[in-house]
Amino acid sequence: MKAAGKQSSEQSAGGNAVESSPWPVRRVRRHDRHVKREAVIRAAARAFNKRGYHNTSIDEIAAALNVTKPTIYYYVANKEQLLLECILAGLERVLEAFRAPPVPGVTARERFNDVIRHYAQAIASEYGWCMVRAEDLGLEPKSMAHIKKLKSEIDHGIRGLLEDGVRDGSIKTDDIKMTAFALAGALNWIAHWYREDQSMTAGEIADAFVRIFNSGLTPRTAPARRPHPKT
Numbered sequence: 001m002k003a004a005g006k007q008s009s010e011q012s013a014g015g016n017a018v019e020s021s022p023w024p025v026r027r028v029r030r031h032d033r034h035v036k037r038e039a040v041i042r043a044a045a046r047a048f049n050k051r052g053y054h055n056t057s058i059d060e061i062a063a064a065l066n067v068t069k070p071t072i073y074y075y076v077a078n079k080e081q082l083l084l085e086c087i088l089a090g091l092e093r094v095l096e097a098f099r100a101p102p103v104p105g106v107t108a109r110e111r112f113n114d115v116i117r118h119y120a121q122a123i124a125s126e127y128g129w130c131m132v133r134a135e136d137l138g139l140e141p142k143s144m145a146h147i148k149k150l151k152s153e154i155d156h157g158i159r160g161l162l163e164d165g166v167r168d169g170s171i172k173t174d175d176i177k178m179t180a181f182a183l184a185g186a187l188n189w190i191a192h193w194y195r196e197d198q199s200m201t202a203g204e205i206a207d208a209f210v211r212i213f214n215s216g217l218t219p220r221t222a223p224a225r226r227p228h229p230k231t
Contacts, residue, residue, distance in 0.1 A: 037075040039065065045086040045126040053083055053130075053137050084143045087134050090127030091150045094119045098157035109170035109214075112161045116213060117206040119154075119187050124202035128191035155180060183213065 043064045047056045058079055062069045076082050097118035102111065123131065130137075134147050158180045165171025173179045187209065194205065 033075075040072055040075045041082065041085045041089055042126055044082040045089070045130055048083065048086065049126055049129040053133075058082075080139060080143070083130060083137060084139060084147075086127050086130040087147055088150070090122045090125060090131040091147070091154070093122035093125070093127070094154055095150065095157075098154070107170040108161050108165035108168050112158075112165060112171065113210045113214070115158070115161060116183070116187070116210050117203075119184075120190060120206035120209045121202045123187055123190040124194045124205050126196075128194070132188045132191045155184065158183060 040061070044056075044061050047061050047064060050056075051060075058069055058072050061082070062072050065071075072082075076085065094115075097111075097115040100114075122128065135144070139147070159176050162171055162173055162176045162179055166173065166176070190205065190209075194202075200208070
């Protein structure tokens, strides 16, 4: 019987299924840890967004996930690292659009619209508040230097797309620097007024911003002039 049992669990060479182990393979464990770590960071971002960074404790984040405080510390070293990870998660969402390889035949305007969508959705996500308040929350200089480097990459990415658009004729702007500042400022302000329970989703807000930026304030046709009242 023992020989038969051994054979049934080791018959992979003959084409039959190998008896599954009660322990997950290492790759699955790594995936599971990644998912749980993301859940911790997302829960922290929501708590910081709701109560503020300084008013939120690790105990409250653990309670939101129904885990113990040591469980949180298994994934991050401290509360400041949690904040940093929240900021980086949002910034990386924005940078995904810049780092994607350009598609042949796609204009700079179309690439720019994709960037705007990524940016708006990142700011409207649970990470938005942390992203726009990073400079005010007392992070270590090393962490702030890393954040500023990524934000600079975003700023240069926006300016680069505007320059490309001017060259290929799909974008018109007389001042690339000020246009980039105005766009980023408008997008960042989403974090100050948007809440998840509002009627519009993050995706709808992103689409609305794309329409506004594309249309501008110039009317499609010249407005009819009103006659001056006779005196």
